[in-house]
Amino acid sequence: MSRVIYNTATTLNGFLADDENSLSWLFVVPGADQAESDFSGFLAGIGALVMGSTTYEWLLDHENLTEHPEKWYYRDIVSFVLSSRTLPEIPDADIRFRNGDVDAIWAELSDTAGDRDIWLVGGGDLVGQFADAGHLDEIRISVAPVTLVSGKPLLPRRLESDLLTLESVQQAGQFAELVYSVRSGD
Ligand SMILES: NC(=O)c1ccc[n+]([C@@H]2O[C@H](COP(=O)([O-])OP(=O)(O)OC[C@H]3O[C@@H](n4cnc5c(N)ncnc54)[C@H](OP(=O)(O)O)[C@@H]3O)[C@@H](O)[C@H]2O)c1
Numbered sequence: 392m393s394r395v396i397y398n399t400a401t402t403l404n405g406f407l408a409d410d411e412n413s414l415s416w417l418f419v420v421p422g423a424d425q426a427e428s429d430f431s432g433f434l435a436g437i438g439a440l441v442m443g444s445t446t447y448e449w450l451l452d453h454e455n456l457t458e459h460p461e462k463w464y465y466r467d468i469v470s471f472v473l474s475s476r477t478l479p480e481i482p483d484a485d486i487r488f489r490n491g492d493v494d495a496i497w498a499e500l501s502d503t504a505g506d507r508d509i510w511l512v513g514g515g516d517l518v519g520q521f522a523d524a525g526h527l528d529e530i531r532i533s534v535a536p537v538t539l540v541s542g543k544p545l546l547p548r549r550l551e552s553d554l555l556t557l558e559s560v561q562q563a564g565q566f567a568e569l570v571y572s573v574r575s576g577d
Contacts, residue, residue: 393504394528397511397518398433399545400566401532406542407513412449420535422564429563433531437468438507439500443517444474445543456481468510469503471496473517493524519548525575530555533566550576 400417401407408414417423454462463484470486472478473496478488489496500509511518511527521527532545554574561568 393438393501393506393508395509395511395521395526396529396531397513397521397527397546398531399513399533400535401545402535402537402539402542404538405545406539407515407545408449409539409542412445412543414449416537416539417535420537420565422566425563425566429568433510434465434468436508437510438504439469439471440465440510440512441471441473441500441517441521442512443514444472444476444478446513447472447474447478451479451481460484471500493520493526497524497526515544515546518546522546522548522550522573527573527575529558530571530573531568532571533563533568536565 399407402416409416450463451457454464456463457479460482463481466484470484472486472488473490474488475490480486480488487499489499511521518527530546550573554576555571556574557569558572559568559570
């Protein structure tokens with residue numbers, strides 16, 4: 392059965408990116424290679440992914456995708472980008488731009504994923520919207536040995552221990568990989 396999984400790297404104190412949306416703090420952490428080898432296995436089980444517009448624009452910019460569309464890494468996965476704006480498209484990539492409540496896109500998203508899982512790429516509030524709608528099953532975080540003063544939050548919602556169960560703990564280089572299952576609130 393398809394699951395909705397939030398899989399991301401985070402700082403020790405719960406930030407996805409700094410205030411300028413930079414991930415420079417992440418790329419210098421030793422052990423990313425080990426974490427990435429597991430990541431291809433994770434991607435193989437994904438039927439659709441969802442990201443917010445800041446994350447999409449970061450990818451556009453970071454990979455220079457307008458000039459190098461071949462660098463779009465998720466060509467085999469249908470991608471949903473949530474935005475209220477018109478964003479640049481990437482040729483030959485199956486990217487669906489949607490605007491509105493999670494409930495309004497849920498049927499299309501779950502049909503698209505089929506038996507495979509749905510990856511919530513981020514950001515944190517987008518994942519919070521899925522949690523609010525009762526569509527968040529698992530959180531997989533790779534915690535980097537980094538703290539930031541401020542930045543983009545990992546998951547700005549209150550989910551207490553009655554909803555989150557620690558399923559596994561693993562070390563990959565300097566990352567602590569934690570997997571939590573999520574029980575929907577009543
Ligand atoms: N550490 C990691 O591994 C990791 C993982 C993921 C992301 N990141 C980074 O973390 C940062 C996240 O940025 P962010 O917190 O701003 O989050 P984001 O989810 O990437 O973007 C938020 C924006 O998406 C649009 N949006 C969200 N929900 C929507 C909805 N239901 N309908 C329509 N539009 C919606 C809104 O913008 P508009 O309507 O104005 O378009 C909103 O301001 C980025 O810099 C990203 O690169 C890091």
